[in-house]
Amino acid sequence: MATCPPYPTHPTGPTGGALRHAHWWQKRWVRYSALVTLLALSGLVILALVREQTGTEGFLVGLGLAVLPVPLLVAAFRWLDRVEPGPWRNLLFSFAWGACAAALIAIVANSFATRWIATATADPSHADTLGATVIAPIVEELAKAAAILLVFLFRRRDFTGIVDGVVIAGVTATGFAFTENILYLGTAFGTDQLTGDRGIASVTAATFFVRVIMSPFAHPLFTVLTGIGFGIAALSGERQHVRRVLLPFLGLLLAMGMHAMWNGSSAFGEYGFFAVYAAFMVPAFGLLTWLVIWTRQRELRTVREELPAYVVAGWLSPSEPFVLGSMRDRRVARQYARHRGGRPAARAVAQYEAYATSLAFLRHRGRRGRAGADFVVREQELLHELWHRREFARPALEHAAAAQAWPRHEHGYGHGYGHPAPLPMPVHWQSYGQVNAPSYGPTYGQTVPYPAYNPYRT
Template identity: 30%
Template sequence: MLAYVCLYVAVSVFWLLLFSGYRRHLKPGTIWRVFLIGLLAGPPAGLLSAWLQSLLDIPSDALLQKFLLYFFIVGPVEELAKFAAVFLAAIKRLDFRSSSDGIVLAVTAALGFAMGENVLYLLSFGLEATLPRLILGNLGHAAYALCWGYGLGVVFHEDAPFSILLGGLGLATILHGTYNFLITWNAISAIVALLLSGVLFLLLFWLTHTESRRT
């Protein structure tokens, strides 16, 4: 099992090193700081989601349960947890100086969060049930975070209206909830979820590359 844990960690670190190559001003110490805090944000987010779920009187209908859970609890809580990791770790650091830095920081926190989540799922459910998360978990979390990471960068460094950041957080929450809902609904919706992940993956690379050249 230790070898599998190392594999899951190595995959997340690989994606981190790949995306950190797009940093313009961020120092390596800032990257690893945000990655670690993103990792540490996972357990509190999981506990908060479980607590909120216990408080709400969720209907017994299975499909409605999933919809409410993913769109109104899991999506918002996990995206806000990743956002909080970036805000706490890097918002006042002098090397956070452009919109592209906002994207890289968001992706970094998301990869730390995903790594912890993937390892926890591995230990809980085994390799076969969680192997697809090696790719989908990492890139899914990173792609959702792209939405508010871009907003964070342009609001703080290009005087964009604060509504862009709020809109980015809202969009990330919707995409996150949509993916989780579709992947657990049925086989056809799972295929749609995978296609959505592919589109978000391409958008993530394109926007990261574009912003790193623009700023």
């Protein structure tokens, strides 16, 4: 086993000095501050515009009804991302962009375009139809795609495949639909106040049924097509420039086309909405759901296939690749850690699982010649994170392996009947939440055993 070069210095250490001579606008805190300010201002403006159109009472009613599907949609996309969970800050940015920036762009651009068409054609009804079926899909999908592009460019390590594209796109569209639903539901409530309609026959009830009950996934479904394009581009090699540009653009075109068909369903007659819903939306939703779940299972298989190389090198125990390649076994490990060491221990195991998954994906890209120039540095960073959590995670993972082995005896996988006795709790678990890192293992700047293999060899 070879000896690795020193680990890279901590980001807050000497390498951080590279930014000391950078221009002020290149500093991270400046960019974060500018982004937060932009989103906050967009949120205030969109709040004022929606409240102006709906009134205060309509706004509050629309807000209360529009928020109902949001937790379910976000939880669904988070569940899809459980194999290699992305950071929450990406999801918060995506939702905020969709709810504030993208919604503001859409309202302003759609209103301007509709008024311009009405003035140019002197036919307001034609302007509304053209704006809904042509202008709105282009403007709205472009505005939502901007969030995916920003994450793809500036959070490249967190954007590694189709599932990441689907999750970022879906959460962005969920935020956009949230703001749009406030506007539609608040306006419907105002209409009911003027006409005196109440109950299930009201415009508010009909709008709620169509937008929240029947089609809460409509906007996410459109934008997910763009996210899939970016996700496939993320899997492409760095030299495949044409593919990396054309695939996101193709996904965006498909999103615009489906959005236009959905908005134009009323032109197909009295039952046009239900026809488009049954003939296109439901099958498309089912197909995309199958694709994402299949991709998730493929990611778990990649974990089982790539991590054994680190078992041979001594970084992982023999059972870890199989436990980490099963969502059920991962859950058992986290539950064991929580029961034995509380939330800090469970969080350490969850972080270990995420870092190990990232390591498997990194090696997979390296073997296919798609890894970046920072492959070795990134690999060492991930191994370092695993090393500092192994005393907390390894007993939990071994327990999960033993717990799942006993019922497999009759199939030839186990050794003996009965549930195994719990493994002893590491003493470190009792104080995990009180220290920054365990006192064992390598620290930055030291040399540690490192697996001697060529990651690009098939």
